Amino acid sequence: MxxxxxxxxxxxxxxxxxxxxxxxxxxxxxxxxxxxxxxxxxxxxxxxxxxxxxxxxxxxxxxxxxxxxxxxxxxxxxxxxxxxxxxxxxxxxxxxxxxxxxxxxxxxxxxxxxxxxxxxxxxxxxxxxxxxxxxxxxxxxxxxxxxxxxxxxxxxxxxxxxxxxxxxxxxxxCSRLLEGGPRAGFAATPPGLAQLMVELAGPAEGTMLDLACGSGTLLLAGAEHGYTRVHGQELYPALARLAALRLAFRNAAEAPVSFDIRTNDALRQPEYARGRAAAAVCNPPFAERNWGYDELTHSPSWEYGVPARPESELAWLQQALAHVRHDGAVVMLLPPAVAARPSGRRIRAELLRRGALRAVVSLPPGAAAHYALALQLWVLKRPGQDAPAQRLLMVDAAGREAAGPWRADDAGWATVRGLVMEAWTDFTADPDGFGEREGPASWGGVARAVPVIDLLDEEVDLSPRRHLPLPTVPGISRAQLISKHQRLSAILSELIRQLPEVPSPPTLAPTVVADARTATLDELAKSGALFLRRAAPTAAGRGAEEVAENLIEGRVLTAGDVLRGQTPSKVDQIPADELRNPPIRQGDVLIPTLGDRMVARVATADDAGAYLSPTVYLARVDPSVLDPWFVAGYLSSSDGSRQAERLTSTLGASTRFEPRRVRVPLLPLDTQRAYGDEFRRLAEFNRTLSAAHDLGQQLVRDATDAITAELSGVGDGPCALSFAAEPVRAT
Incomplete structure (x- = not known):
């Protein structure tokens, strides 16, 4: 063959x-x-x-x-x-x-x-x-x-x-393909999120149903949770086959569950009888325009109101409620707009009045395929014989995050799952008494049992952060303020020491000026005098096929980092191919393409090993031909900035620069180094100036918070500092 x-x-x-x-x-x-x-x-x-x-x-x-x-x-x-x-x-x-x-x-x-x-x-x-x-x-x-x-x-x-x-x-x-990012009509559910959704549905009794099962991740989570029967429906036959294969592999290795996967549009042609499932757990398609609004006006599933055309998610939600038995649980992953859109106000109000909606949980951004959104979990129960619930649990799962962005790894999901399940367990045990704990374990700023009557206003906005109190922030101590005050004083002293003299640039001989040529960065790159490169797209800006390539996690330097003189501030999934996406080295010239004016700087040891964002150019010079400080200094000058501006356009308050065609004078290397020394001293002064500004802003903010904390009884004693100290003088 x-x-x-x-x-x-x-x-x-x-x-x-x-x-x-x-x-x-x-x-x-x-x-x-x-x-x-x-x-x-x-x-x-x-x-x-x-x-x-x-x-x-x-x-x-x-x-x-x-x-x-x-x-x-x-x-x-x-x-x-x-x-x-x-x-x-x-x-x-x-x-x-x-x-x-x-x-x-x-x-x-x-x-x-x-x-x-x-x-x-x-x-x-x-x-x-x-x-x-x-x-x-x-x-x-x-x-x-x-x-x-x-x-x-x-x-x-x-x-x-x-x-x-x-x-x-x-x-x-399967993992490699499903982690490649969302595709038309389908976005894979992360396993950690699937486990949380199944746990929120309660004990594993009877049949669990997923009306938009995709590749079957939620059904697998249901089987692991203990359900002995799992049913799914999926519009796309290839995904339905994949879900069935994953369950068949699971059955071959563990105690088998009964599973059934059927193909069809679950809104227009549901394949399973209504009112039978013990629980429905679903990650439905978002923002569908052609979900069947015209054909389904008289559907028996619209028990809480006919969904408006923009409300496809509320159609899926009601279809799921119609398919569970009385007191059956429904857990849906939804975009945050569903909680606040005016077109869904009446249905949201009816869900509250009848006690069907029990909790709304806001997940950290990046928890699923829609990276820019803080998606929500809605927990519902089909009303039975009990009186309607009088309180709605609202949870902000990012409310107790540590410093830095939340990461969708095993540890990140374990933290979110622990927080949400603890809040849900406390709430279901005593809805009226929820939130009475004091101290570090209190639910302040994280979760609250909101009276339903308070939500039934003109908007019926169910966004958790709108109804949660601000997190309790401990007052800053006097010792912490004094420490910051001392650090700022030291930086200001260093700033005065670094204050540059009136510049005296090296004197050039008339022949040097007359013979000096210029070349664009593009021309210098073609001649081998420097290496000029922009970043490959990060995971968020790449298609599914590209994302399937080998990725690594790395620090990312943005245009804002270069402009503010700070170290790389982001962490992202970036291509591992160093040919396409070379890491930064100490001595590279970093050139942002957005800003008020073009400000290039030379990479430090703290920048080394990080990767560029798409808004930063990297110029790696041949040190036998060019001095990096000279190149960075000239690009940062008004002349360099004007050249870059003339070749590009303005976007709102920022200007987009095209540095490749900026012409740089080609001076003898010794002369470049002399200029470069002057540029380096100015750059060091600017870095210290920025540090003093940032720390000064922090000190003012913390001192303000400390005084406010005293007024509200949160602080640990008088914290206000006197700023009528002796002025800092040069020594």
């Missing part, structure tokens, strides 16, 4: 050869026989894996590619002829068959593979716990096409299964 060509990136080659990406760049420059690109772009070329392996062997660089990595490369190569979800379903079917029938020999022909996959389909639908919907899904699915790339992918999957086991191979492939 012919082998299909597999393409790899420079980063892949570096991983295969166990070298840094910069080594691959050096090989390409130094070795004329290095394989030529066969695809990709100039910035991200792709190479034939077989040619790369042959070249590495010829160089004596033995390369052992793990079977799992070969599988991912084969999976990546099949994208042009097969949708990723379909490819994953095909591979999963084979891997499940190998899991259930170890020792199966792979056929050598296309016809043999077709027969093997038919056998895999039959054993899949005959597996433990498989429902009728899965059987119907398999019967209606179009047969796979077995071209050269598909056959190579299946062979690579079998090799990976032999090395790592079928279940581990499938799980790794």
């Amino acid at each position: 012919a082998r299909e060509r597999v393409e790899v990136t420079s980063a892949d080659i570096a991983r295969i050869a166990e070298v840094k990406p910069t080594a691959v760049s050096n090989w390409r420059r130094r070795h004329d026989d290095f394989p030529q690109p066969v695809g990709g772009t100039d910035r991200s070329p792709r190479f034939d894996l077989a040619q790369v392996e042959a070249w590495l062997r010829g160089q004596g660089k033995t390369a052992v590619i793990p079977a799992g990595q070969r599988l991912w490369q084969a999976f990546d190569s099949v994208r042009g002829v097969m949708a990723p979800d379909d490819a994953l379903g095909m591979v999963g079917l084979l891997l499940l068959h190998l899991r259930q029938h170890p020792g199966v020999d792979l056929p050598a022909s296309r016809e043999g593979f077709s027969r093997l996959m038919q056998e895999a389909e039959h054993s899949f639908v005959a597996g433990r716990g498989v429902g009728a919907g899965v059987t119907d899904l398999a019967a209606r699915a179009l047969p796979f096409e077995y071209g050269a790339r598909q056959l190579h992918l299946l062979s690579a999957a079998a090799e990976a299964a032999a090395a790592d086991g079928p279940a581990q191979t499938f799980d790794t492939l």
Whole structure:
């Protein structure tokens, strides 16, 4: 059987050869026989894996590619002829068959593979716990096409299964694809979030339902929580097949659960009977315009009001409520706008009046695929015989965050899950007495049981932060204020010491001035006098296929950091390929592309190892030709800034700069260094000036808070400082 060509990136080659990406760049420059690109772009070329392996062997660089990595490369190569979800379903079917029938020999022909996959389909639908919907899904699915790339992918999957086991191979492939970011109509639910949602639904009794199950993460979480029956409905057959395969793999390893996955639009054509499920847990599509408003006006599910056209999320919510039994739980992941949009006010009010809505939880930003939003969890119960609830629990899950951004890793989810479940448990035990704890464990600023009557105003805004008190902040002590005061005094003394004299630039001989040429940064880069580069996009600005490449977490330097003279302030997922995204080195010239004026600076040891944001250029000079302080100083001058402004445009209050065409005088290196020394002294003074400004602002703010704390009885005693001290004098 012919082998299909597999393409790899420079980063892949570096991983295969166990070298840094910069080594691959050096090989390409130094070795004329290095394989030529066969695809990709100039910035991200792709190479034939077989040619790369042959070249590495010829160089004596033995390369052992793990079977799992070969599988991912084969999976990546099949994208042009097969949708990723379909490819994953095909591979999963084979891997499940190998899991259930170890020792199966792979056929050598296309016809043999077709027969093997038919056998895999039959054993899949005959597996433990498989429902009728899965059987119907398999019967209606179009047969796979077995071209050269598909056959190579299946062979690579079998090799990976032999090395790592079928279940581990499938799980790794699923994780890598699902972590690639949201796609049209589908955004994967993080496992930590799925676990929290299932726990909020209460004890595992009866059937758990997900009306928009996607790849089945919530159903898997339900099975792990203890549900013995899980049902899902999904619009897209490829995702429904993937969900069923994941549950089948789970059943092959643990106590089986009964599962059923059906395909159809759950709003227009729900496949399961209303009023039967014990719980419904769902991450529905957001902001759907064509959700069925015109066809579903008289739907029996609209018990709390007909959703307006913009309120697709409230349609999903009511459909879920209609599918659970009385006193059944519903947990929905929703965008924050659902809590406040005027078009949903009447339905929100009715949910409150009838006691259906029990809690609204605001998650930290970045908790799911919609990175810029602080998504919300709504916890509901279908009203039964009990009197309507008189209080609504509101939780801000970011209310007790430590300093720095929240991270969606295992530790971050454990913190959020612990906080939310503790608040929910306390609330359900005693809604009227919730929030009476005092001290560090109090719920101030984090959670509150809000009387329903207080929410039934003209807006019915259910955004948690609107109804939570400000967090309790302990008063700052006098010792802390004195310490900051002393630090500011020391910085001001240093500032006076660094105060530059009236500059006396080096005197240039007339011949030097007459002979001096200029060159743009672009021209200098082409001549090799400097290396000029911008950043590759971060994870938030990349498509799903790009994000699937190898990413690492790193510090990111923004334009604001350069302008304020501070160290890198962000942490993000960035491409690991150092050819596309080189880390900063000490001595690099950092040039922001946004600001009031162009202000370049030279990277310090604190900047080294960080990565650029897309709004910063990096210029790495050849020290035998250019002095970095001279280049940074000239770019920061009014002349350099004006040149950059003339070549670009203004965005509101900020100007976008294009530094590549700014002309820099080409002076003798000794003269550059003399100017560079002057620029460096000015930069050090500016850095100290910025530090004094920032610390002074902090001291004023903290002193103000300390005085306010005294007035409200929060402080630890008189804290006000007298600022009528002796003025700082130069020594």
